[in-house]
Amino acid sequence: MNGFLTVKEVADKWGMTVRNVQNLCAAGKIEGVAKFGNAWAIPEDAEKPQDMRVISGAYKNWRKKSQ
16 A cells, blocks of 8 residues: 555564554554554554653652652
8 A cells, every 4th residue: 555554664664563563553652543454554654652651760669768
């Protein structure tokens, strides 16, 4: 299909695993995706979603904080 990429192509382009891209599609975090049967079609101009996981370590030892 013109204008769309497969999950494998997007995974290679963004430097991610295929499964991570599939999870992003299923969660609706990529704009304009469409599912045809069991395959995802991702627009060529789709942007990689920002990784919102906490990487600062601020959450570590949260139970041990003094009150």
